[in-house]
Amino acid sequence: MSLRPTWAEISLPRLRRNYALLRAAAPGVELMAVVKANAYGHNAALCAPALVESGARWLGVTCLDEGIAVRQACPDARVLLMSGIWQGEAEAAIEHGLTPVVWETAHLAEIKEAAAQRGIASFAVHVEIDSGMSRQGVRLDRIEAFAAALARTPHIHVEGVMTHFHSPEVLDDPATARQLENFDQALARLAAAGVTPSIVHAGNSATALTPAMTRAIAALGNKHGAAAMVRPGLSLYGYAPRFSGEGAAAENTELQPVLAWKTRVISLRTIEPGETAGYNATFHAEKPTRLALLPVGYADGLNRLLSNRGAVLIRGQRAPIAGRVSMDLTIVDVTDIDGVKLGDEAVILGEQRAERSWARITADELAAIEGTIPYEVLCAIGPRVPRRIAEDENGDA
Numbered sequence: 001m002s003l004r005p006t007w008a009e010i011s012l013p014r015l016r017r018n019y020a021l022l023r024a025a026a027p028g029v030e031l032m033a034v035v036k037a038n039a040y041g042h043n044a045a046l047c048a049p050a051l052v053e054s055g056a057r058w059l060g061v062t063c064l065d066e067g068i069a070v071r072q073a074c075p076d077a078r079v080l081l082m083s084g085i086w087q088g089e090a091e092a093a094i095e096h097g098l099t100p101v102v103w104e105t106a107h108l109a110e111i112k113e114a115a116a117q118r119g120i121a122s123f124a125v126h127v128e129i130d131s132g133m134s135r136q137g138v139r140l141d142r143i144e145a146f147a148a149a150l151a152r153t154p155h156i157h158v159e160g161v162m163t164h165f166h167s168p169e170v171l172d173d174p175a176t177a178r179q180l181e182n183f184d185q186a187l188a189r190l191a192a193a194g195v196t197p198s199i200v201h202a203g204n205s206a207t208a209l210t211p212a213m214t215r216a217i218a219a220l221g222n223k224h225g226a227a228a229m230v231r232p233g234l235s236l237y238g239y240a241p242r243f244s245g246e247g248a249a250a251e252n253t254e255l256q257p258v259l260a261w262k263t264r265v266i267s268l269r270t271i272e273p274g275e276t277a278g279y280n281a282t283f284h285a286e287k288p289t290r291l292a293l294l295p296v297g298y299a300d301g302l303n304r305l306l307s308n309r310g311a312v313l314i315r316g317q318r319a320p321i322a323g324r325v326s327m328d329l330t331i332v333d334v335t336d337i338d339g340v341k342l343g344d345e346a347v348i349l350g351e352q353r354a355e356r357s358w359a360r361i362t363a364d365e366l367a368a369i370e371g372t373i374p375y376e377v378l379c380a381i382g383p384r385v386p387r388r389i390a391e392d393e394n395g396d397a
């Protein structure tokens with residue numbers, strides 16, 4: 001086992017609380033807990049069981065491998081393969097009791113063959129409708145053709161029909177209402193062709209946190225005689241979507257980040273005016289400068305765009321990143337922090353006690369520096385960083 005002092009702490013109490021907050025925010029719809037991409041970098045084997053204990057009956061993953069891993073952690077949960085199946089995967093999906101999303105006739109052919117071979121009469125799938133994102137799903141002009149293909153595939157049973165919104169966090173974007181109308185129309189035309197799902201689902205964290213949308217999706221389910229579901233991901237892990245537009249709510253500040261990413265000071269030196277630090281000497285000391293070395297780099301997912309721009313927390317204060325982030329190491333400037341010593345904890349993401357309060361660095365902050373979204377910051381934390389259950393709940397102050 002590696003004793004390298006770079007790790008991520010996962011707070012299961014926070015994960016459960018975030019789930020409960022979302023539940024309360026979205027009455028009338030079920031919530032599928034999205035745990036794709038290893039629970040957005042948080043470790044699905046830790047997070048998925050906690051979400052199931054909190055009441056999640058459905059878990060969303062992207063692909064077969066993720067589905068098998070989640071199945072091992074959660075033997076009784078329903079697991080949706082949201083990016084469908086690839087050639088040759090239907091048999092394993094059936095074996096592990098995973099539920100694929102389908103929208104290509106090739107998906108149906110794959111499942112039909114595998115189900116027939118295993119003597120399965122009725123394998124549940126969810127059909128995705130492309131209501132306007134043009135990413136995946138049956139296009140509106142292909143609904144009847146797809147329903148006919150389903151009718152030719154007796155081994156398949158359409159349990160759910162779903163769609164995905166492209167801009168649900170832009171509250172005054174009429175595109176979302178149009179997508180919902182398209183979804184409604186698709187459901188009506190599927191019903192006319194004999195396809196009557198028991199669950200309809202749409203949307204993500206932004207949808208779950210927008211009461212008008214959860215009401216609309218609940219009403220849509222009602223209209224089509226189906227249960228309604230929304231699929232939050234990011235918000236489970238404590239990050240609210242960036243709402244914009246008319247009616248944008250204040251940020252949901254009650255959600256709390258589940259992951260803290262930490263490391264320790266492994267070396268210290270003081271450099272003189274005129275000396276430089278790191279690759280290509282992009283950091284120049286103008287005065288005697290105390291530098292601390294951290295065993296974390298871009299190979300761990302600490303983005304190189306944070307070079308000379310990001311910071312970490314040491315002793316409750318910000319230590320700016322000095323020079324370029326290396327593959328495995330990062331130098332920080334601790335000149336203004338008293339008493340830094342070898343072994344001191346450095347927080348890359350998360351909270352640290354400051355004098356009277358808590359200092360914090362969020363994935364939103366790093367995303368802003370990197371020109372990306374918090375999703376990518378969290379998913380980028382690499383497999384070299386072990387995820388551990390947080391020992392104590394210390395960031396509630």
Ligand SMILES: *Cc1c(COP(=O)(O)O)cnc(C)c1O
Pocket residue numbers: 034036082164203204205206231232233234235
């Ligand atoms: C990732 C994903 C979600 C969850 O989205 P968040 O923005 O993380 O809440 C929901 N539905 C589908 C189809 C997804 O791919």
